[in-house]
Amino acid sequence: MEKLIIHGGRRLEGHVKISGAKNAVLPIIAATLLGQDTPSLLDEVPALEDVTTITEVLRKLGVQAEFDAERHQLHVDASTIGSCEAPYDLVRKMRASFLIMGPLLARCGKAKISLPGGCAIGTRPIDLHLKGFEMLGAHIEIGHGFIEATAPEGLKGTKIYLDFPSVGATENIIMAASMAEGQTILENPAQEPEIVDLANYLNVMGAKIRGAGTNVIKIDGAKKLVGRDYTIIPDRIEAGTYMVAAAMTRGDIYVENAISEHLKPVIAKLKEAGVEIEEDVSGIRVRCTQKTKAVDIKTMPYPGFPTDMQAQFMAMLAVSEGTGFVTETVFENRFMHVDELKRMGANIRIDGRTSVVEGVEKLTGCQVKATDLRAGAAMVLAGLVAEGETQVGYIHHIDRGYDNLVGKLVGLGAAIERVDR
Numbered sequence: 001m002e003k004l005i006i007h008g009g010r011r012l013e014g015h016v017k018i019s020g021a022k023n024a025v026l027p028i029i030a031a032t033l034l035g036q037d038t039p040s041l042l043d044e045v046p047a048l049e050d051v052t053t054i055t056e057v058l059r060k061l062g063v064q065a066e067f068d069a070e071r072h073q074l075h076v077d078a079s080t081i082g083s084c085e086a087p088y089d090l091v092r093k094m095r096a097s098f099l100i101m102g103p104l105l106a107r108c109g110k111a112k113i114s115l116p117g118g119c120a121i122g123t124r125p126i127d128l129h130l131k132g133f134e135m136l137g138a139h140i141e142i143g144h145g146f147i148e149a150t151a152p153e154g155l156k157g158t159k160i161y162l163d164f165p166s167v168g169a170t171e172n173i174i175m176a177a178s179m180a181e182g183q184t185i186l187e188n189p190a191q192e193p194e195i196v197d198l199a200n201y202l203n204v205m206g207a208k209i210r211g212a213g214t215n216v217i218k219i220d221g222a223k224k225l226v227g228r229d230y231t232i233i234p235d236r237i238e239a240g241t242y243m244v245a246a247a248m249t250r251g252d253i254y255v256e257n258a259i260s261e262h263l264k265p266v267i268a269k270l271k272e273a274g275v276e277i278e279e280d281v282s283g284i285r286v287r288c289t290q291k292t293k294a295v296d297i298k299t300m301p302y303p304g305f306p307t308d309m310q311a312q313f314m315a316m317l318a319v320s321e322g323t324g325f326v327t328e329t330v331f332e333n334r335f336m337h338v339d340e341l342k343r344m345g346a347n348i349r350i351d352g353r354t355s356v357v358e359g360v361e362k363l364t365g366c367q368v369k370a371t372d373l374r375a376g377a378a379m380v381l382a383g384l385v386a387e388g389e390t391q392v393g394y395i396h397h398i399d400r401g402y403d404n405l406v407g408k409l410v411g412l413g414a415a416i417e418r419v420d421r
């Protein structure tokens with residue numbers, strides 16, 4: 001089994017370059033399905049397992065898709081689509097595969113996709129996606145583990161209010177509505193920077209989307225969208241993870257490409273913890289000279305504190321001065337890392353949706369597992385400051401979302417290696 005072996009206690013310093021955002025590139029790759037006539041060339045595509053998986057999904061649909069991981073470029077020619085069906089083996093690997101439903105419905109008037117199922121962090125239903133498709137005029141049938149959506153007469157623009165600002169539902173609805181007849185008004189959508197990136201790409205393809213990033217999005221359906229070149233935004237969660245690494249190791253890291261506008265709650269909380277932050281147009285410098293102070297965090301949809309940074313902050317709080325409260329409101333079961341951190345000596349107790357983290361003097365290295373992607377990142381961060389050796393297993397979760405994690409950390413002076421034993 002592949003593992004990461006970390007020897008803790010090294011101060012991290014230097015430059016790290018942030019890759020393109022996983023959560024922007026996945027919906028954008030799904031959106032390439034809408035591009036007729038000309039191919040799309042996507043730039044700054046991170047080399048991640050999730051990118052490989054969604055590229056395979058495109059190929060299963062009969063679309064030409066080539067990923068050049070060295071150049072970080074993905075070439076997609078969706079001028080013809082051969083199939084509208086996504087099988088379980090691929091959707092199971094990555095829930096974001098479900099994002100092809102909106103584009104397929106818009107482009108082909110039908111889609112059959114395996115039900116994604118739950119995952120470690122929660123049941124993650126897709127009711128809001130389906131409600132949106134139905135309001136746009138699609139007929140939905142569920143059976144034999146598949147969801148089949150059809151709209152033989154095409155989709156029609158309408159007003160849709162989302163009960164919760166779901167990121168995936170917002171993306172799927174925008175993509176479906178971009179080729180619907182007439183106007184769609186989406187109220188209470190997600191406002192994440194990745195939604196704005198998707199809308200920008202769709203607009204470059206010929207869509208008419210206004211208001212992405214605000215609480216109302218208006219989409220005027222276009223007759224046809226064409227493939228276009230596009231560059232993906234930097235990954236704010238990857239950036240935030242290295243910022244926490246600087247804070248925990250009392251290091252000094254320049255996080256190149258990080259966009260401070262996208263990281264406001266993370267920056268605010270790091271400053272509150274006593275970390276020095278300097279922002280400029282090319283990135284963010286993070287310096288820490290003392291033990292961090294405990295802070296409280298509560299995850300919320302954007303622009304609130306991101307749930308995808310909760311586990312990494314928990315690792316930091318585990319070795320901070322004082323007691324911090326971590327409240328998770330977005331996912332119902334995103335505390336799997338607590339037991340793993342406890343194995344390393346952390347003092348954490350869970351009380352419903354809140355974890356109470358009492359900082360300890362030191363963590364000690366041991367064998368732990370990455371129970372999900374960000375839990376895995378938290379284990380690596382804890383390993384960077386733990387006494388002795390930490391072995392992190394189940395690292396396929398980490399490969400889903402961190403491009404060259406080991407290389408980037410080694411470049412900053414960490415003692416970390418990937419082994420297969």
Ligand SMILES: CC(=O)N[C@H]1[C@@H](OP(=O)(O)OP(=O)(O)OC[C@H]2O[C@@H](n3ccc(=O)[nH]c3=O)[C@H](O)[C@@H]2O)O[C@H](CO)[C@@H](O)[C@@H]1O
Nearest residue numbers: 023096124125126127128129166167168169307308330331
């Ligand atoms: C590929 C991608 O971009 N993944 C991100 C996306 O996931 P994802 O798009 O799955 O997250 P959502 O915003 O949809 O989910 C947030 C909450 O809404 C619930 N929900 C969602 C849809 C639905 O139809 N019904 C429903 O109840 C979910 O179970 C969850 O509790 O946003 C999450 C929240 O910021 C991030 O943690 C993920 O990294």
Ligand SMILES: C=C(OP(=O)(O)O)C(=O)O
Nearest residue numbers: 023095096308373374401
């Ligand atoms: C939960 C995450 O991703 P996904 O929605 O792809 O599972 C994440 O990026 O932390």
